[in-house]
Amino acid sequence: MLGLRVSPRTTPFHQNAAFPKRETLENAGDDDVEKLVAENALIVIGRRGCCMSHVVKRLLLGLGVNPLVYDVDEDREEGVVQELVRINVSGVSGCGSGEKVALPAVYVGGKLFGGLDKVMSTHISGELVPILKEVGALWL
Amino acid sequence: MTELPSILPALVFMICLVRFSVPAEGKMNTTSTHFVPPRRVGIYEPLHQIGMWGENFKGNGTLNTPCPIIVPPDPKLDNSEDTSHGTAGTPHRFDQEASTSRHTDKIQRRLAQNREAARKSRLRKKAYVQQLETSRLKLIQLEQELDRARQQGFSIGGGVDAASSLSFSGSMNPGIGAFEMEYGHWVEEQNRQICELRALLHGHASDIELRMLVDNVMKHYFELFRMKSAAAKADVFYVMSGMWKTSAERFFLWIGGFRPSELLKVLLPHLDVLTEQQLLDVCNLRQSCQQAEDALSQGMEKLQQTLAESVAAGQLGEGSYVPQMTSAMERLEALVSFVNQADHLRHETLQQMYRILTTRQAARGLMALGEYFQRLRALSSSWATRQREPA
Numbered sequence: 153m154l155g156l157r158v159s160p161r162t163t164p165f166h167q168n169a170a171f172p173k174r175e176t177l178e179n180a181g182d183d184d185v186e187k188l189v190a191e192n193a194l195i196v197i198g199r200r201g202c203c204m205s206h207v208v209k210r211l212l213l214g215l216g217v218n219p220l221v222y223d224v225d226e227d228r229e230e231g232v233v234q235e236l237v238r239i240n241v242s243g244v245s246g247c248g249s250g251e252k253v254a255l256p257a258v259y260v261g262g263k264l265f266g267g268l269d270k271v272m273s274t275h276i277s278g279e280l281v282p283i284l285k286e287v288g289a290l291w292l
Numbered sequence: 293m294t295e296l297p298s299i300l301p302a303l304v305f306m307i308c309l310v311r312f313s314v315p316a317e318g319k320m321n322t323t324s325t326h327f328v329p330p331r332r333v334g335i336y337e338p339l340h341q342i343g344m345w346g347e348n349f350k351g352n353g354t355l356n357t358p359c360p361i362i363v364p365p366d367p368k369l370d371n372s373e374d375t376s377h378g379t380a381g382t383p384h385r386f387d388q389e390a391s392t393s394r395h396t397d398k399i400q401r402r403l404a405q406n407r408e409a410a411r412k413s414r415l416r417k418k419a420y421v422q423q424l425e426t427s428r429l430k431l432i433q434l435e436q437e438l439d440r441a442r443q444q445g446f447s448i449g450g451g452v453d454a455a456s457s458l459s460f461s462g463s464m465n466p467g468i469g470a471f472e473m474e475y476g477h478w479v480e481e482q483n484r485q486i487c488e489l490r491a492l493l494h495g496h497a498s499d500i501e502l503r504m505l506v507d508n509v510m511k512h513y514f515e516l517f518r519m520k521s522a523a524a525k526a527d528v529f530y531v532m533s534g535m536w537k538t539s540a541e542r543f544f545l546w547i548g549g550f551r552p553s554e555l556l557k558v559l560l561p562h563l564d565v566l567t568e569q570q571l572l573d574v575c576n577l578r579q580s581c582q583q584a585e586d587a588l589s590q591g592m593e594k595l596q597q598t599l600a601e602s603v604a605a606g607q608l609g610e611g612s613y614v615p616q617m618t619s620a621m622e623r624l625e626a627l628v629s630f631v632n633q634a635d636h637l638r639h640e641t642l643q644q645m646y647r648i649l650t651t652r653q654a655a656r657g658l659m660a661l662g663e664y665f666q667r668l669r670a671l672s673s674s675w676a677t678r679q680r681e682p683a
Contacts, residue, residue: 201598203626207591207633214583269636275580276640277647278573 185235189259194289195220198256205256261287467526486662503651509658517635524631538672547634552581552641562660573648599623
């Protein structure tokens, strides 16, 4: 009942998508954030216990993706967001705009992809899966 | 014996002289100026005031009677005249002056009180009438709203909670009240658009005309999502419970609205022939829509779970109760995001359908969707009527 069912709608190759081994990072240092973003094809950074973050994770899992998840504690949130803005501005992960990054934030191929809004709209329009395949987060 | 008759007329004459001389004297003195005006005033003013009070009597019956005020001056005047007969000389005249000036004051005071009382009762009447006017306007307004609600197919008899909570929420929360009024207009506009779609489709209108209408219908749905977002900020539970919808619509409720996957199920049978590419796109859309819906549902379940835990863990002791409530309150804030995300999904699904289909197909699909909601509303009102009929 809590959503861990094998849905017939996922592709056959990912029958086990419902029971993935998910890597969850906790309390990494702020400087590690930059490394995490840069080195992973797909990372979801969210507040610990946040339900929107949970939605993003479940959506990606439902597609057969095994996303890296970084749950941030409430007291660390400010620092992490500042770090994300910094790497955005420096052009490493983003277009250089200094606007605040809202959590949950999804980084695809080292670049800021967006929040739940963005993930939803690109999925409905059919663009999400090709993008994920391109960065190697999803195989077939 | 014969002397008596001769004396009598003389006596009578003398008595008469005495009788009439003194009053004449009195009148010739300054008291004449005192006497006449009060009497004149006594006669005219009270009568005038009776007239005014007569008007006020018609308005409300809360006045003092004017009669006692008129009567006293006259007996007093008569008395003063009587006293002038018996005695003569300055002390008597002094009494007359003193009593008349006293009487004048009293009369003036009484008249002033009259005027004041009349003025006050006029003001009271004015206020009462104004109150009646505003109540009347409000009644007309309420009747209009009720008519409109009945037309929309609200279950007023069978769904007592719906009607009472509508007015209750509306009166308690201005944001919700505004939303309900706007929604009434929204439904009217939607009905009008459905008729127009039907007319254009059967009438073989040009693609350009059809496209314009389709664009308007789409914009109209997006407008509803915007309205709901504002209403969610005012009262998220209202939106989550779909309180503005009819009972049958609420049966299918999913996070404050219709399920996007349901939308597609309703649209597709009416789309006639689809190209291969279209078929593929539609299949993909159905799948991604379902996946997004599932993800949101799971998020909602998690929210319910954590909220339940917060509420259950709250202890009714000092100190520990308040923090639990604040964390529960924070979780409720997340509900607003859920409503917004669900509407966002509905928006995107409609948008993608629009991209996949041709103008004519989109027109047919939107008409089918609109009619579906119309039928749900009609079902609600039929059900309500059925409930009201005795077995």
